Amino acid sequence: MKKYSWLAIMAIQGIGASGAAAAAAKQSEFGKIAEGTVQAVELSNSHGITARIITLGAAIQALQVPDRTGKPADIVLGYATPAEYVAKPQYFGATVGRYANRIAAGEFTLDGKRYTLAKNDGPNHLHGGTHGYDKVLWKIDSISQGSPARVVLLYVSPDGDAGYPGTLKLTATYTLSEENELAVEYRATTDKPTVVNITNHSYFNLGGESSGKDILGHRLTLMADAYTPVDKTLIPTGERRAVTGTPFDFRTAETIGRRIRDGKEEQLVIGRGYDHTYVINGAAGALKMTARVEDPASGRVMELLTTAPGVQFYTGNFLDGTSFGKSGHVYRQSDAFCLEPGVFPDTPNHKDFPTSRLDPGATYVNQIVYRFPTPKR
Ligand code: GLA
Helix, strand or coil: CCCCCHHHHHHHCCECCCCCECCEEEEEEEEEECCEEEEEEEEECCCCCEEEEECECCEEEEEEEECCCCCEEECECCCCCHHHHHHCCCCCCEEECCECCEEHHHEEEECCEEEECCCCECCEEECCCCCCHHHCECEEEEEECCCCEEEEEEEEECCCHHHCCCCEEEEEEEEECCCCEEEEEEEEEECCCEECECEEECCECCCCCCCCCCCCCCEEEECEEEEECECCCCCECCCCEECCCCCCCCCCCEECCCCCCCCCCHHHHHHCCCEEEEEECCCCCCCEEEEEEECCCCCCEEEEEECCCEEEEECCCCCEEEEECCCCCEEECCCCEEEEEECCCCHHHCCCCCCCEECCCCCEEEEEEEECCCCCC
């Protein structure tokens, strides 16, 4: 019989050196779709946090986080079966790309060549088109036990995929630590110059996706002095507008709902709520504290850290009561918020936005950390 060291056995069983149970990873089958079997990998730690990652869209399908009394709830929207993800895609928890968010008229020029993409959002291209990274089966590259627990997923997007140039080799790495951090890291390389913006599109409700409550009472702090106003089709005008004195100012904690119905604020009217990119304070590339959201009712807190220059704040304005969540609840407008870190929308058509260009030899990296401090009792 093969001999294992005491430490190795502890790691296999998910037990930390301190004797406490440590983070662990467990693979199972989530279900089948026409393209094949969807796998699930559940990452869990000893503080009651569990994240279920599925290979369809490299998505967070469920995320259990304890409230102030220690009671866990699933705080992300999603479906119970792969068939529902295929039948009514909503980007729930998904990895979106090749270019997350919008590209005006589905067109851009790179090195003098014009590229045409699908128009799947009115006149514009959205979230990589009709067959973006949220709709494909990713492969599991590796699963690590112990603390932290980790799953690495792979996808190769061929040259010309959805109209984008270059073969893009992608990894999505989900890591759950004993420090209550769920980290997502996207990395990509290309064989031709291309444009890239990959993010995670989780819809959060810190009260729980089955709570029947919306997120308008959640308190948001967002470290951004400016945001990018949009035209009527949600394409940035190019302006970076100061948040000072507007309903977009979340530099000190404010409930999401207090100003969301301000009919005099044209940008809120256009977005049907918040659906805007904030320009994150500080230098892009460094992992920094970007947002904090607190649900006073449950006591749950989520902090968001990222290396990205921007974050799309979206209040689920298009949830219209036609998606049925995993617990049988209907999802309606404002039932969740999204904070999607990335470059700004339509960057390929805006020279003065932080670049979305990726060249051969370089590596695209977008790091996102969702941190869940233990709630105060
Ligand atoms: C993003 C966009 C929204 C909407 C959602 C998906 O957050 O900014 O306008 O398209 O994705 O429904």
